[in-house]
Amino acid sequence: EDQVTQSPEALRLQEGESSSLNCSYTVSGLRGLFWYRQDPGKGPEFLFTLYSAGEEKEKERLKATLTKKESFLHITAPKPEDSATYLCAVQAEGANSKLTFGKGITLSVRP
């Protein structure tokens, strides 16, 4: 069974204090790993897709990396508007395209 574990559950940062969010996964053949951002009361917003170990993608203050067992979402010099819940999901090799999600990491950035 595919599993995704995100840590920590919650993270509080001071504005400008860089940090990383972790996503550990167990899947029978990884097809893709996805990061989403979710604001309270809204649907998740797609951020990145990573396909193979060693791959990195960047968008503004966010950088996602992937190894064979985990992914990191690095946040450089965060701003209060980066406060949100960050979701990680995996897609396994197989006959369908469904995603398995972690529980999410709630990030709060204080000004």
Next chain:
Amino acid sequence: DGGITQSPKYLFRKEGQNVTLSCEQNLNHDAMYWYRQDPGQGLRLIYYSQIVNDFQKGDIAEGYSVSREKKESFPLTVTSAQKNPTAFYLCASSWAGYTEAFFGQGTRLTVV
């Protein structure tokens, strides 16, 4: 604007009643999904459909039903058999195969 539209945003239901949540997409995506989100839990897959007139059960399908009569529409019915229906429901769509899914803004269902 291309996107996924869920309606209504808020829905209240009395115990014992069925209720249908709407999901429409104009992205020309082949696949559509329904997820349920509860506080402190990840998104859990209810049903998904990869082509018109075909759908599969996800991890928590009991008490729910769906139809896929048109490519752009994938309504979800929460039946009276669903024991704990109060939750945030999210609809998503994607291209067929292995691509990222895009989400609607959700429907918050409350049973009163």
